Amino acid sequence: MGCTDNQNCGDIPEYDAVTKLNALPVEKCYECCDRKGCNYHLCKHPKPSQCKDDKRVDCAKMNEMFDICKDIHDAKLVCPNFCNLCRLVDGSWADWSQWSACDVTCGNGNHTRTRTCTNPAPSYQGLECEGKNMDFKPCQRPLCPVHGGWSSWSDWSACPVTCGLGQQKRHRNCSSPYPLRYGDHCFGDPVDFKICIEKSCDDGIWGNWKEWGSCSTSCDSGIRQRSRSCVNLVGTICNGNSLEVQLCNRQDCPCNTMPTLRNGVLKRQSESPSKITFNIVCNDGYQVAGQNHTTCDKKSGWSKLPICKLTCGEPAVPSNxxxxxxxxxxxxxxxxxxxxxxxxxxxxxxxxxxxxxxxxxxxxxxxxVKTCSARLTYNASYTNVALRKTVELSSTYSAACIGAKMVDGYFNNVAITQKQYRPFAIVDLEDIYSIFSIYIVNRKDCCATGLKNVVIQIGVEANKLVTVARHQTAIGAECTLRFENPLRGRYVKIMLEITEYLQITEFQVFSQTRT
The missing domain is CATH 2.10.70 (Complement Module; domain 1)
Structure with missing residues (x-):
């Protein structure tokens, strides 16, 4: 029932059964029915203020003709009492709630408020409220943190060497985007390395290392590098790397992380707005060298840490x-x-x-040792363990006088150093032996005078040799130094305690038993 759009039934006649009742003017009605103007009064009714039928409408006649009570939402306006619709209630909105808090903690968001269709709520087939039950209005909070992101890797740098092995590198920055407003810094390494191989190098020697470059970061671990060049020189091969890289500024940014104190711990003592002070407590058996506290400046970082040093035990008494x-x-x-x-x-x-x-x-x-004897006669249990072993000279007089000739077993060859202070020759026996005696052959007819102020040193390690014999007067053509008790060692060194040539035809080391 009711007036329906897009279904024009035409003009209402000047007189019909309904209009005669109320003498109303003729108007158009949009309602499909069995004849023109049949439902005119249903289209032009006021909204009632109480539950009573419209006096201008014959509800019984209308219901008989058009069954108007089936369309309850039109019938309630003209014939609610006739159609038993007095309890029907259309819904109406209650008041809006208070605006909510902003729904974000940073950036742009919204306040919201709601209302309910409860004033009154629809009942007995009443209509729901028209419109939205939720309303929004924008709000703004401080800008959100921006977490850092890595930029793309740069191109690989050119190989830093023209021959041999080198190391290329590439960089990336924490700039895509930069961290802002306490956002996280990028995780990972800003520099990447790979090995590059160029053509084989000619023989050469290394030049001096250049100064270390600047550190890539001021804290939280960076890297720095230095380089050296291989200078071409026939006869020597450059072994090693031309580029050296090391970590630098590995400490966390100021005061974020406690540094490690070797052999001790740091204990917080006090804190001020600008720095934190720590006491140093060394482990048992260690003692602080210097002041017993250190500070961390909240801007510049940690001061130099003190050292926990060991206390010394009983000293080793020298042999003899x-x-x-x-x-x-x-x-x-x-x-x-x-x-x-x-x-x-x-x-x-x-x-x-x-x-x-x-x-x-x-x-x-x-x-x-004031005197020394000629070569001793040994039985088969004694062995010259220096024969054809590795020899190092403090310097070489010429290519014809290399150190290996002093232990080759041929008494006509000679090894000789340049004239220098404390010239020496050291023999690597390549194993540890119990050394019984040392036999030196010195040909006076070749290159230099006899040996004098001779010092013999023996040890298990090349850099920890112990002096075991001294012969201050000149040694003749040959000399055997015999030890009352065998000496244990791998390295045997003969040295002159003067400025002179060191000339030896043969240098033999005898061992009776191997340890």
């Missing part, structure tokens, strides 16, 4: 020597040694407990 006195075997103490009768000192007789917890190099007590 004795400990004369100590000032107490504690940190920064000293000890003095002297050699027994029949032995002469070589080295510093005073040893100091150093900061690394070890005693400094102390005295060596060497046998005094």
């Amino acid at each position: 020597g004795r400990l004369v006195f100590t000032s107490g075997i504690v940190f920064e103490s000293i000890a003095k040694f002297e050699c027994l009768s029949g032995f002469i000192s070589f080295g510093n007789p005073v040893s100091t407990c150093e900061g690394n917890g070890k005693w400094s190099t102390s005295l060596s007590c060497a046998s005094v």
Whole structure:
């Protein structure tokens, strides 16, 4: 029922049964029915203020003709009492709620408010409220943090060498985007490396390392590098790398992370707006060297950390020597040694407990050899363990006088150094032996005078040799130095305690048993 759009039934006649009742003017009605103007009064009714039928409408007649009570939402306006629609209630909106808080913590968002169709709520087939139950209005908060993102990798740099192996690198920046407003920094490395291989290099020697380059970052680990060049020189091959890279500024940015104190710990003592102070507590057996506290400046970072140094134990007494006195075997103490009768000192007789917890190099007590014999006669159980072993000279007089010739077993060859202070030759026996004697052959007719002020040193490691014999007078054409007790060692060194040539035809080391 009711007036329906787009279904024009035409003009209403001047008179019909309905219009005669009320003498209303003729108008158009948009309602499909069995004749023109049949539902005129249903299209022109006022909204009632209470539950009563419109007096201008014959509800019984209309219902009989058009069954008007089936269209309850039109019938309620003209014949609610007749159609038993007095309890029908259309819904109406309640008041809006308060605006909500902004729905974001940063950036752009919205406030919202709601209302309900409860004033009154629709009942008995009443209509729902028209319109939206939710309303929005924009709100703004501080701009959001921007987390950093890596840019694309740069192109690989050119290979830094023209021959051999080199190292290329490429870079990327935390700029896509830059971190802003406390956003996270990029995770990962800003520099990448790969090996590059060029053509083979000619023989050459390394030049000096250049100065270290600047660090790639000021904190949170960066890298720096330095380079050197291979200078062409026939006869020597450049071994090693032309580029050296190391980490730098590995500390966290100021005060973010506690540094590691070797052999001790840092304990927070106090804090001010500009710095934090820490006490140093060393582990058992260690003692602080210097001040017992350090600070972290909140702008510039940590000050130099102190060192926890070991206390020294009992010093090792030199062979054929004795400990004369100590000032107490504690940190920064000293000890003095002297050699027994029949032995002469070589080295510093005073040893100091150093900061690394070890005693400094102390005295060596060497046998005094005034005379030496010709080559001894050995049985089959004695072996020349130096034969054809590796020899290093302090310098080489000429290509014809290389060090290997002094242990080749041929007494007509000669090894000779240049004239220098403390010339030496050191033999690597390539294993550890119990050394019984040393036999030296010195041809006076070749190149230099006889040997004098000879020092013999033996040791298990090349950089930790001990003086075991000294022969201050000149040695003749040959000389055998025999030890009362075999000496254990891998390296044997002969050295002159003067400025002279070191000339040797043969240098033999005899061992009776192998350890």
